[in-house]
Amino acid sequence: MAEPLLDIRGVSKSFGGVAANVDISFTVTAGEILGLIGPNGAGKSSLFNSIAGEVKPDQGSIRLDGTVISGLGPVACAARGIGRTFQVVRSFDSMTLLENVMVGSFLRHRNTGTAMAKALDVIGFCGLAARADVPAHDLTPPEKRRLEVARALATEPRLLLLDEILTGLTPTEAQAGVDLIRAVRARGVTIIMVEHVMEVLLPLIDRAVVLNLGRKLCEGTPQSVVRNPDVIRAYLGDRFVA
């Protein structure tokens, strides 16, 4: 088998005595969409922050294309090709949508004209062309989610981390989000996504990793993990286990 794009080995992270991640290991293959699922407090966002370089794992390592990236910090991770969105949207509210996305495209293109052209390209790809000059502050919540995707894509990542970008959307908006994610993957970007909306997530992902109480519960195809007794127990409690 080819070398994985992302290789997580024995990652543990505690915050003030609370173990957010304990000995987590899995790999992500280039080109796949991996779902990271689990109940609230399972440690999904914490693991995201470790992959994106926002926090440094206490133990273990994270490799991108064979190179250790854990502990390098978010700037180095972005430069090496990891893009991300945030669970609570962090748009640059004093800037327009286009200017927001240009902050991303400036990572690979120092010239303002080139950065603008690249940003407009990504904005069009994300279906926001008509909104390019709108201040981020005035965008609707689903548009802000797309802004974050566009901004991350503008950094030309190899791996994109999507943190609950479909949560809180109407079914129509969520379907549009699913279409966008598929289109991103078709561009050759590998995706890890955290999501709660299972009926939207399961048909979309190639593989799922389930976390519970900071530990990896299981991994496999979406069909196999939802039938796994441990997963059902974690989500619903013992009496629902067949």
Added chain:
Amino acid sequence: MTGAAAHTIETRRRTQLLVGAGLLVGLIILPVLIPSPYWRGLMVLVLLYAGLSQGWNVLGGYCGQISLGHALYFGLGAYTSTLLFTRLGIPPTIGLFAGGALGGAAALLVGWPCFRLSGHYYAIATLVFGLIGLLLVENWDWVGAAEGITIPFRQQSWIDLQFRIAVLPFDYAMLAYAALAWLVAWLVEGSRWGFYWRAVKDDSIASRSLGVRVFPSKMAAAAISGAITGVGGALYAQYIGFIDPPSTFGLSLSVLIALPAVVGGVGTLWGPLLGAAVLIPVQQISIAKLGGAAGGVDLMIYGGLILVLALVRPQGLISLFGIRGAAGDAVVENG
């Protein structure tokens, strides 16, 4: 569709240049039309503060690092060029570059520890650095201590920036200064740095995730800001012909440097110029009408004006023209 958006930013920037050029021509003609030394002197001050505040705005406006210690860079510029002139005979037209370099270097030195602080703590730390500068100069005999330095008149010369009747030449010297400060702001606003500064100000965590190196970005803004302020200090010293610690390192000066940008529109290209054009005349006229005898009434008028503006136009005067400041609408809602 997508072309329209590119057009908007590019058109806006081209319009800014055109308006700037038109304004420059107007301001070249203006002092010829106003022979009164009083009004010409007022113009000198407006342009000085427009340039100073434009410099402050690079760090405080675009990058969101509110400094209350810019008098430190101003004072360093004033003293550097003055000492080079009086001790070594180096002309102030060269000395002002040295002053600018020192102002920028000092801003880097202040930024090194202070950019690790956030929000109010950063502002307070810069305030303390400004006060340290004031105390050091006040007690340093070699630079004249509390008595300051009187710059001797050598000869009528543009090289030395000395003129028998100084007002009109300084209208043009300060115009060149304000125009260059504006041009620097225009250039950085449209560059990668300008975008990065605004991103850092709005959300530093999100900016890091896009590869923005936050600390170096702030340091770059500080260096440019401090350098512009230092050059202004050198020009001021030559204009007045006398410098002492309170007039060049004083806390009130730090506030006066920041105010035009704040009143005109924080993080906007035109805010500092507009703010200076409103505030400086109000300040000077109330001093002239009321004098020192009024016991600070001029400052009350000044303060009252700022209060009213803050209540009515929290995004700055520039928003009257439909131009959004970096503070954006969020400020209005919070206000």
